[in-house]
Amino acid sequence: MVPSLVLAAALAAAPAPRAAASAQTVVHVPKLDALAGLTAFLERAGAHAPLLRPTAWRAELHPFLTIDPTKPETLSAVGLDPTGPATVSLRADGRVSCMRVADAQVFQAQAAEAISAAGGEAFKPATSKGVTTVSSERSAGGAMGYALKGKEVCAYGATEGGGPALLKEAVKLVGKTPAPDARLSKVAGVAFITTGGTVVGLDGTASALKADGTATKLPLPPFQTQAASPYASMKPEGLLFSRVAVAPAGLPQAVASLRANIQALCPACPKEQVRTTADAVTKQLTGNMLVNMSNVQVRGSLKAPEARFFAVKQALVAEVKDAAAMKQALAPLGTLPGAKVLEDGWALTVKGGSVLVKLKGKHLVVGNDEAVTRTTMAALPEAQAKLERAVDFTLDPKLLARGLSQVSLTDVLSDEQLAAMFAVSSELGPLLSRSERITGWMESVPGGAHRFFLDWTLPASR
Template structure:
């Protein structure tokens, strides 16, 4: 009974978009006049990143009418309600934009002008069961039209093959009240984006962007908040500083990711021995972990695994259940090729550099850079504190921009993943270099998904 009430309350609070079936991406704005804050961020960020400029996406809000939500008069002039909702559905055969009309006659007149300008065949119109439909083909190819019922209108722009299907879908969408979307109800914002396995809620102002989301695509272990963490009170520093509480079921996955990296750099290390050692280590971890990435220093081609691994100077700390048992679990490392005993652990010489595996009381520290490893160990506290979220992070955008800028053109031309990094650097690098900080948190969600939030802060306006 209680679960039914919770579900009903969630659905009641969830936004109700008129989403087209088979949409690959859906953008929903419950109230167009509530976008001022988000637009303020995009306008400012867009001076350094063209992709974020509102002018770059305003044309996507409607298939054939030019509107600007930040200028209510542009909506009123075409008969649309500047305070109403808007839902844009992107499909392989075109897109559908559903909005509210403030003046049906004005809208129809402006739509007729746009269709005439498209220069296609004769416009077809009909009214059935209170739904007025208007459609035409375009001289440039494809089709356009709309379905209007009362104050609700869904307009479409289609590819050569999608006209009939999108007209039918538009009729269906205006024919009934929109259903609440529980996915959107799980996140907060003034605008929502659903694409692939991710749902984002967006809000902001002139000095910051807030993104609240869920996704099934993050390659991360499950998290589980704990009563206390030894890393909760540590001060965030460097490129990336993240404190996490990994659920018991995810500890082996987290350790396995590190094992795979080391194994790839040490081809002569017996796989069975490395696997057995990491399994023994995983059993001695509580799940409280710290990731500290100091900076990026690229040496050599990033196409090489060792260059990628050692490019980011970093250390990982993990809380240990039993210090003596952990020391015993680490002993087999001394038998690996290139292993050197340290006072508090081992140094493993691998292709491209050295990996340190060290222990300080009930902390295991693994690092690929001596300075970062030493600094992390020195900063480890002796007391625990409450970690508000199962995982949090602090990112220095200036250091991120500097790191992304080190991807070479030669690497870009030979690796798709590096090409994506180069694209991010080119598009967002100037904005990152002028940003203050990016902070946020993550948590686990049902079905192997993750919930996340981040706050992108710009300097105060001058």
């Protein structure tokens, strides 16, 4: 009985978007007049990243009306409620925008003018079962229109041939009370974006953006907060500093990722030996880990796996259960091609450089740069402390911008992933270089999903 009451209460509090079926992405704003803080951040960030400027996406809020949520008078002028909700559904055949009407007569008159100005052919409103519909073919192709019932209206803009389907969807959406979306109640924000298995809530101020979300398809192992971590008290430094607590069930996945990288860099290394060593190492891990990415130094084309691996100077640290047992598990590394025995571990010569595998007390350290590895080992504390989240991270936006800027044009032209990095650098690089910090956390949630939170902070003064 109690779980049922809890579920009912959660659903009652959940936002209820009028989301179109088959939507690839849905943007829902429960109250348009609550966007001031988020818009303030986007306005300021947009000075350095044009894509984030509100003027760049305001046109997407409605298929044919020009509105600005930060200026209530623009909504009132077209008969819409500036305090009401808004849901925009993006589909392969167009988009549907559902809002609340303040004055139906004003809305219909303004819609008629806007549709005509947008190239819509002459139309006549039709009313059936309390729903007034308008459907107009564009002279340049596609269609636009709306369905209006009482105070609810859903307008659409369709691609060629998509008009009838979107009109039908609009009628359906205004004809019933929308069901609460429990996914949105699990994250905080004044605006929500859902796409695929990811849900993100956004909020902000003039100097900070907060993103709170869940994702079902992240290529990450499950995490589990532990009672204490040996890395909790360490000071975040460098490009990316992250403390991680991997759940026991996720340790094989975490180690397999590193094993695959080493195997790719050392094709001469016997696969079965590398796999057996990785399995033995996995059994000796507690789950507490540290990722310390210091900086980016690109040398050569990033199309090569070894260039990518060594471009980010980093060290990975993992707490071990038994230092002697871990040393025994790692012993086969000494027989691999290019391996060199060190006083505190091994150095494996591979394409592009050396992979360092070292032990310090109950810490396993794997690095691709001698200086970063040495600095990380020197900073390891002896005492443990409480880690509030299963994962926390600190990202230096200036170092990130500097790293992204090192992607060359020749690499961009031949690799989709590098092209995406280049696009991020071009669009967000100037903003990142002027940002103060980016911090966040992550944890696992039931169903194999991950919950994440990000706080992007700009300097207090401009």
